Amino acid sequence: MMNLAIFCADVGSIKKNKFGWAAVLSDDEELSGTDIREFAKEIVKQIEKNTKVAIGFECPLFVPVRSNPVFVNSVRNGEGNRSWSAGAGTGALATGLVEVLWVFNEISRILGKKPQAVFQWPKFLDSESIFLWEAFVTSTAKGAGHTHDALSAVTQFKNSLPDPMRINAIEETDVFSLVGAAALRAGWSYDTSILSEQCLVIKA
Template sequence: MNNLSVFCADVGSISAKKFGWAAKLWGQAEIITGTDIESFTVLISESILRNEKVALGFECPLFVPMRQDPKRVNSARLGEGNRSWSAGAGTGALATGLVEALWVMNRLNELLGWSLSAEFSWTKFQETDAVFLWEAFVTAGAKGVSHSDDAVIGINTFLNSLPDFEASNAIDEKTVLSLVGAAALRSGWSNDIEILSTPCHVIKAQ
């Protein structure tokens, strides 16, 4: 896709310096990295002001499954393997990532002076000026040395999935509660309640 800039945040405690980010800007060969959430958000706003297509990922569970079987209520999403969203690391990243994603959304609204739109569909994203929200899944042997490294790995996995992007979705869950969808509603990035039932695309580094 022409004019595409890809951003990824590896979520974590900001005060403990466990937040890292990476960005592959349209027209630039090198991936930029950093550890400051404000700088990350400013960079995204600048891409939007240049009318670039923006894909924004967070390395944390962005939706959870809804199950009827009481024994499987908090079991792993299909495709997670032994790195379940409900395990210790997953739940910590889920909560931290939710508030950091919401902060980024709200801050972008402030920087730009208007509310952006969230999109989970790759096809619809290509036809609109919405921000494509996606989940980066970087665990176990795929992880890098630093939090920024993990964000770089997320971006490279995203870029390597192109052009057949739809086939790269790593999590097969149809009935979900979208946490990033809730953040989109709260920040004004969506006014459609159906977003709470819509899973986003998950890119899993191997």
């Protein structure tokens, strides 16, 4: 595999131990855990080794922008019967948004600097940046725990290399990027156009 570490977090209640994460490193070593602090620390370790890092979160990271009010909260193109606006989706969206921002801030705190976030694979390859992506783990891929789901997503990402964009599972022409808003708030981006940019969605 290229000099790339792929991380993914399955978001959930920290207090109730419903958070899990997994990673596949450049040497194919697999890591996993349930501590969000360790998740951030392991990401920093890879950044400090000058390894390129891709970070995914299993929650809706962007929502569609529609002109017809009937469809403003309808499924994103490619979601199937698991809409971002259904009960589970909205819960994951809200939980994920605050956990994403916490992870960004914690990485910056440990590193002592703020990385640049990007959503486009070619730009990521040509720059010192962090690639952000959304994990979409289907019911058939879900396992016994949150770390299993995160590992399913990173494995699918790894298998899509060298061009993960070719298996993007959701395509929307106009979006509001929640992860873009988190990146702006954390200082990982200063370009407000990121709010209208869709990230890659890997479906496992």
